[in-house]
Amino acid sequence: MDQYIGYTRDLLLETLAIPGCGGDTRAIMERMRAEFASLGIEAIPTRKGALVGTLPGRSEGGGRMVAAHVDTLGAMVKAIKPNGRLRLSPIGGFAWQAFEGENAIVSAHGGKSYEGTLLPDKASIHIFSDEVRESPRTEDSMELRLDAEARSAADVEALGIRVGDFVNFEAKPRLAGDGYVKARYLDDKACVAILFAAIKRYRDTGSLPARRTHFYLSNYEEIGHGISLLPEGVEEFLALDIGTVGEGHTSDERCATIVAKDSRTPYDFGFRRRLVELAERNGVDYRVDVHYRYGSDASLAAMAGFEVNFACIGMGVDATHHYERTHLDGLANTLKLLLAYLDS
Numbered sequence: 001m002d003q004y005i006g007y008t009r010d011l012l013l014e015t016l017a018i019p020g021c022g023g024d025t026r027a028i029m030e031r032m033r034a035e036f037a038s039l040g041i042e043a044i045p046t047r048k049g050a051l052v053g054t055l056p057g058r059s060e061g062g063g064r065m066v067a068a069h070v071d072t073l074g075a076m077v078k079a080i081k082p083n084g085r086l087r088l089s090p091i092g093g094f095a096w097q098a099f100e101g102e103n104a105i106v107s108a109h110g111g112k113s114y115e116g117t118l119l120p121d122k123a124s125i126h127i128f129s130d131e132v133r134e135s136p137r138t139e140d141s142m143e144l145r146l147d148a149e150a151r152s153a154a155d156v157e158a159l160g161i162r163v164g165d166f167v168n169f170e171a172k173p174r175l176a177g178d179g180y181v182k183a184r185y186l187d188d189k190a191c192v193a194i195l196f197a198a199i200k201r202y203r204d205t206g207s208l209p210a211r212r213t214h215f216y217l218s219n220y221e222e223i224g225h226g227i228s229l230l231p232e233g234v235e236e237f238l239a240l241d242i243g244t245v246g247e248g249h250t251s252d253e254r255c256a257t258i259v260a261k262d263s264r265t266p267y268d269f270g271f272r273r274r275l276v277e278l279a280e281r282n283g284v285d286y287r288v289d290v291h292y293r294y295g296s297d298a299s300l301a302a303m304a305g306f307e308v309n310f311a312c313i314g315m316g317v318d319a320t321h322h323y324e325r326t327h328l329d330g331l332a333n334t335l336k337l338l339l340a341y342l343d344s
């Protein structure tokens with residue numbers, strides 16, 4: 001198992017460095033397509049730009065789908081201010097405070113990229129005194145300061161930056177302590193890496209999952225419409241997404257979470273129970289949790305009316321949609337549970 005955790009960690013750190021906020025996931029999808037190819041799978045793109053790779057199963061019937069989302073939080077240029085700063089519109093659900101002071105890259109309409117930093121309009125305590133502490137952080141009070149000669153709206157336009165350009169905040173990945181992984185966007189790139197680790201295990205050993213399994217990398221989950229199709233024959237859909245660690249929750253960074261319910265719906269009881277039994281039988285350190293404000297590709301697909309059985313598992317992640325943290329033990333437990341499911 002250790003070699004697969006090494007592979008998972010390395011792939012995770014690499015993918016965290018590739019920008020891919022919801023709406024512009026082309027670069028990260030290209031990298032994912034290459035990863036499928038390196039494992040001998042020709043992945044098929046959907047019309048919406050997601051990617052589906054498939055492994056045949058040991059037996060026919062009862063097809064399965066496993067999904068993880070590559071899209072992350074981010075922003076879009078909403079307005080160019082007269083002082084050359086940019087107003088942003090958020091992509092995905094986050095608090096501006098979570099990104100205050102963060103560096104970001106603007107992918108300009110003209111093809112160039114520019115670095116900048118997200119700041120409140122009133123950032124300097126020397127200039128604004130207590131107003132810095134007291135002013136709310138909202139879409140109308142946060143701005144992106146460009147690291148370019150941009151003192152006016154005309155300067156910004158001359159750089160080739162336009163309303164509608166995508167803004168990707170730095171992920172800042174790093175390893176710390178005895179196996180902690182800290183970064184933005186562990187949601188859901190940690191699960192994407194786990195998905196590939198499972199495929200790699202089958203490729204390395206020459207074995208097959210119990211059933212034909214489609215691996216779906218979705219690209220609009222953070223916005224709420226990740227899954228747009230079910231490949232033919234799929235009866236079960238397991239989403240890989242983070243367990244939310246915090247007060248009132250059982251999830252733990254070192255464990256795999258089996259989600260019983262989120263804010264959209266309870267997950268299928270029989271499917272969840274089977275996952276719990278598999279975890280017990282295979283020595284997976286797991287938690288069953290109820291997520292407070294949360295949707296996964298599986299619960300969103302259920303809400304969208306797809307006729308499929310659905311469940312959700314993932315590693316516990318602390319401070320979700322902020323500067324997140326998990327642990328390599330959480331990755332290992334999630335991979336163990338995923339493989340136990342796929343083998344069963």
Ligand SMILES: [Zn+2]
Pocket residue numbers: 069187188221241242
């Ligand atoms: Zn997620």
